[in-house]
Amino acid sequence: MGYPHSHDSETTTLLSRYVGDPEAKSLDGWLERGGYRTLRDSLEMSPDDITTIVKESGLRGRGGAGFPTGLKWTFMPKDSGDPHYLCCNADESEPGAFKDREIMRWTPHLLIEGCMISARAIGAEHVYIYVRGEFFPVSRVLNDAVVEAYEAGFIGEDIQGSGWSCDLTVHLGAGAYIAGEETGLMNSIQGNRAEPWMKPPFPAQSGVFGMPTTVNNVETLANVPMIVENGSDWYRQWGTERSPGTKLWCCSGHLKRPGNYELELGMPLKDIIYDVCGGIPDDRALRAVIPGGSSTAFLTVDELDCSTTYEGLAEAGSSLGTASPIVMDESTCILRAMRRIAQFYAHESCGQCVQCREGTSWVTKILRRIEEGEGRMQDLDTLYELCEQLTGRTICVLADSVVFPLRSSLDKFRDEYEAHINTNSCTAS
Amino acid sequence: MSRDLHPAVAGAQPFQRAEREAVEGPLFETAEGRDRLQKILSRYPVKKAALLPLLNLVQEKKGWISADDMVEVAAALDLTPAHVRSVATFYTMYNKHPVGRHLVQVCTCISCHLNRGDAVLERFLEEIGVREGETSEDGKFTVIEAECLGACGFATVVQVNDEYYENVMPETVAEIVEELRGR
Numbered sequence: 001m002g003y004p005h006s007h008d009s010e011t012t013t014l015l016s017r018y019v020g021d022p023e024a025k026s027l028d029g030w031l032e033r034g035g036y037r038t039l040r041d042s043l044e045m046s047p048d049d050i051t052t053i054v055k056e057s058g059l060r061g062r063g064g065a066g067f068p069t070g071l072k073w074t075f076m077p078k079d080s081g082d083p084h085y086l087c088c089n090a091d092e093s094e095p096g097a098f099k100d101r102e103i104m105r106w107t108p109h110l111l112i113e114g115c116m117i118s119a120r121a122i123g124a125e126h127v128y129i130y131v132r133g134e135f136f137p138v139s140r141v142l143n144d145a146v147v148e149a150y151e152a153g154f155i156g157e158d159i160q161g162s163g164w165s166c167d168l169t170v171h172l173g174a175g176a177y178i179a180g181e182e183t184g185l186m187n188s189i190q191g192n193r194a195e196p197w198m199k200p201p202f203p204a205q206s207g208v209f210g211m212p213t214t215v216n217n218v219e220t221l222a223n224v225p226m227i228v229e230n231g232s233d234w235y236r237q238w239g240t241e242r243s244p245g246t247k248l249w250c251c252s253g254h255l256k257r258p259g260n261y262e263l264e265l266g267m268p269l270k271d272i273i274y275d276v277c278g279g280i281p282d283d284r285a286l287r288a289v290i291p292g293g294s295s296t297a298f299l300t301v302d303e304l305d306c307s308t309t310y311e312g313l314a315e316a317g318s319s320l321g322t323a324s325p326i327v328m329d330e331s332t333c334i335l336r337a338m339r340r341i342a343q344f345y346a347h348e349s350c351g352q353c354v355q356c357r358e359g360t361s362w363v364t365k366i367l368r369r370i371e372e373g374e375g376r377m378q379d380l381d382t383l384y385e386l387c388e389q390l391t392g393r394t395i396c397v398l399a400d401s402v403v404f405p406l407r408s409s410l411d412k413f414r415d416e417y418e419a420h421i422n423t424n425s426c427t428a429s
Numbered sequence: 430m431s432r433d434l435h436p437a438v439a440g441a442q443p444f445q446r447a448e449r450e451a452v453e454g455p456l457f458e459t460a461e462g463r464d465r466l467q468k469i470l471s472r473y474p475v476k477k478a479a480l481l482p483l484l485n486l487v488q489e490k491k492g493w494i495s496a497d498d499m500v501e502v503a504a505a506l507d508l509t510p511a512h513v514r515s516v517a518t519f520y521t522m523y524n525k526h527p528v529g530r531h532l533v534q535v536c537t538c539i540s541c542h543l544n545r546g547d548a549v550l551e552r553f554l555e556e557i558g559v560r561e562g563e564t565s566e567d568g569k570f571t572v573i574e575a576e577c578l579g580a581c582g583f584a585t586v587v588q589v590n591d592e593y594y595e596n597v598m599p600e601t602v603a604e605i606v607e608e609l610r611g612r
Binding site for chain 2: 260324
């Protein structure tokens with residue numbers, strides 16, 4: 001389904017079935033809808049069996065990187081004797097993305113159930129749900145659900161009489177995009193600045209508090225109950241071999257019906273924009289789309305036939321990212337939009353790596369100078385040079401993130417940049 | 430009320446509120462402060478991990494975090510005040526200065542930018558009569574430009590304390606300000 005606009009003919013309703021249903025928020029409502037049945041069943045299963053189902057389902061991480069979830073779980077050591085942790089990444093902050101918010105505020109118990117089943121699979125004794133601080137209306141709902149789940153014995157000591165115990169704590173961030181990077185997130189939980197650290201060691205070797213840790217996104221974990229309940233073949237009836245299942249698409253920008261839509265992976269991008277979201281307001285023409293959140297490459301109107309799978313968007317020269325198309329109509333100044341995106345990354349750079357700290361801010365300043373009519377043609381060469389210097393040279397990929405939209409906008413909308421530089425005019429209508 | 434909080438959520442309460450409490454003396458020596466501190470500490474294997482939850486708690490009660498508060502938090506967790514300060518200044522949601530009763534944060538990031546977010550910000554500044562980052566003379570409002578608030582399909586998004594206003598348009602700003610003035 002979709003939210004706030006429902007769209008039953010195009011959407012596939014698995015994950016989002018109860019989004020928009022206020023009764024589903026409470027424990028009673030959730031139990032009436034079949035909630036926690038899978039957690040109870042999973043207590044009879046071995047952790048390895050749970051992991052195997054998720055691995056065979058082909059579920060890929062929904063936080064942006066798309067790493068296979070079950071495979072990630074197998075990296076966790078067995079019988080290490082150390083405490084294991086599961087961190088749920090609910091620091092949703094990628095510009096364009098707003099899906100985890102809907103999962104948490106409408107179906108908090110779905111996330112809790114997914115967390116507990118996954119915690120059991122990886123042998124975790126404590127789950128930390130790291131929610132971005134700004135999401136107060138969301139964390140209030142989640143907090144209530146966590147307390148209810150504790151009281152009903154779905155979290156805590158001897159869960160449902162199984163002898164297995166696991167705690168869960170809600171941990172709020174305080175306004176740092178970089179806390180959504182997994183090592184930044186763990187550093188933040190540890191009481192530090194949310195500065196990413198070099199990998200290796202990977203979280204499964206040495207994560208939060210130096211212990212084996214898995215970090216999974218909200219949407220990833222919310223997929224787990226239905227996969228464990230119905231099996232991997234069932235899940236694979238949707239999507240493609242390499243991109244199985246459904247995905248929440250966060251559609252924003254110039255759209256008639258912006259919002260979240262759960263779609264089978266593989267729908268052409270054009271159909272998401274024109275059919276699902278109803279096209280552009282006032283039927284204006286489309287100019288560009290950033291398909292996977294602000295850190296993915298621009299696509300032009302001629303590139304919208306691509307399939308919205310991990311592989312399809314990669315072939316189109318962009319990426320699925322957080323599945324968050326930002327749609328720009330013909331009135332959009334691409335230079336200005338790019339400057340606004342760069343400004344975000346300059347603001348959110350944690351400052352550890354020189355290339356990122358300085359580079360993201362140089363990009364922003366150069367773009368602003370061009371925007372203000374003071375640009376020079378050599379600025380374009382400098383921007384390309386910065387693209388080189390910002391790629392693959394830093395601890396995390398924040399610096400790389402600004403390069404994808406920047407380089408693609410320079411390649412595909414060069415006329416826009418040149419018009420601003422040469423005649424202080426814009427090619428937008 | 431707050432003393433009934435479950436430990437799992439004791440460190441995750443909304444910490445940007447219109448209401449501020451006059452806390453006399455050190456926060457963690459009050460009955461509630463002690464209770465919250467103990468509950469928060471019980472959730473982590475190391476004391477230091479309670480740092481963000483304790484900074485949240487200070488801001489929840491007082492509305493901002495002073496240098497003295499940072500020293501107190503440091504003492505409660507056996508940390509240096511310098512570490513606490515380095516963390517408190519890293520995260521943008523921690524107010525290092527007092528803010529108005531209503532902290533208005535207008536998102537102008539890409540999706541809001543495409544939906545007239547800049548004009549929404551301008552309208553708030555005009556309506557309240559401040560510059561970006563300033564607090565109004567009556568202490569009612571502080572207005573700041575925010576980075577992505579994570580509700581891009583509902584652009585323009587404005588956060589006021591612990592609530593979200595969605596689909597805000599320049600034309601609807603006056604009404605919002607009027608309503609907030611009465612609170």
